[in-house]
Amino acid sequence: MLTDFFYHLRAHKLPVSVQEYLTLLETLRSGVMPPTLDDFYHVARMTLVKDETLFDRYDQAFGAFYRQLEAALPADKEIPLDWLLKDFQRHLTPEEKAAIQKHGWDKLMELFKQRLEEQQERHSGGNKWIGTGGTSAFGHGGYHPEGIRVGGPSAGHRTAVKVWEKREFRDYDDQQELGTRNFKMALRRLRRFAREGAELELDLDDTIRSTARNAGFLDLQMVPERHNTVKVLMLLDVGGSMDDHIARIEELFSAARSEFRHLEVYYFHNCPYESLWRNNQRRQAERFDTWDVLRTYNDDWRLIIVGDATMSPYEILHPGGSVEHHNAETGAAWLQRLLENWPRAAWLNPEPEGYWPYRQSIAIIKNIMQDRMYSVTVSGLEQAMRQLSK
Secondary structure (H helix, E strand, O other): OHHHHHHHHHHOOOOOOHHHHHHHHHHHHHOOOOOOHHHHHHHHHHHHOOOHHHHHHHHHHHHHHHHHHHHHOOOOOOOOHHHHOOOOOOOOOHHHHHHOOOOOHHHHHHHHHHHHHHOOOOOEOOOOOOEEOOOOOEEEOOOOOOEEEEOOOOOOOOOEEEEEOOOOOOOOOOOOOOOOHHHHHHHHHHHHHOEEOOOOEEOHHHHHHHHHHOOOOOOOOEEOOOEEOOEEEEEEEOOHHHHHHHHHHHHHHHHHHHHOOEEEEEEEOOOOOOEEEOOHHHOOOOEEEHHHHHHHOOOOOEEEEEOOOOOOOHHHHOOOOOOOOOOOOOHHHHHHHHHHHOOOEEEEEOOOHHHHHHOHHHHHHHHHOOOOEEEOOHHHHHHHHHHHOO
């Protein structure tokens, strides 16, 4: 297949040499990239195309080669994308929404497996099959209080307990300056309470001045030594409903970068589980085992978790309840481990505090955090820093 790919590129007037082709083969054998189409596209372009003006021609050739391969592949059991095209979006009244049956976790998974085995055609607007619109628990573009989103974007209700697609998140920007001053002042409270050091150190400038005034006789001047030793481990929720709070979280993140010399940051989605990541572009390939993170940072560190805590309760309380993958242990179990390892912990919630009583998941996490959940406001941050400084 790779030989065909080589001649296919040359047929599209790309000056690909044999040496460059051998470099591609050596790169693939080394295992430096995950076995995905996107990664192969980038690695092949990097090794075979040396002139940026030829990138467009390479894209056209790569697309044509992929379509040839796709046409030659045997049919499989996956749901065709054209079944799931969004035809319409129904708007239900609150009474109609309340009347839709919730299946519960086990029944929902069982029904989804049955639909995959039984369904043979596209459906729209129904209440049973995988489709678009309607009130079925499976598909996209409609409404169900506990559904599995398949093959398309959310209709905006954010009630899916599982999402069957690859989701791309971006890192929070830590260079935002506008509007961060108040956050900095609030975070400074923690830094102020976490200073420690030897009693005295040499004040060189004052010693020089004093010695000069003393006709050259050495006159040492000492001052109390103060070091900012506060160490903060920050876990940031990203993607999904957190998209509504990007601007505020970036301001908070920038302020934290400015105020804390010792700051380590990891990302998670909705609830921390068995792995975390540092870079959202490579989150599928470069994950950090949460057990390793627990062993890396001792209890001198303060833990700050930032997230809106808005999710399906299954994601916290049920094994396999994560919206994106199958988690062997519950989110509640992992949260408890985090709190045991870092007893000085706080959860910062950017969701307006008036909404908290109406979110079941917020109540659950607030209880796990032993009420150490604070709003992302100046007042809330001051309360959180006061708690962390104890």
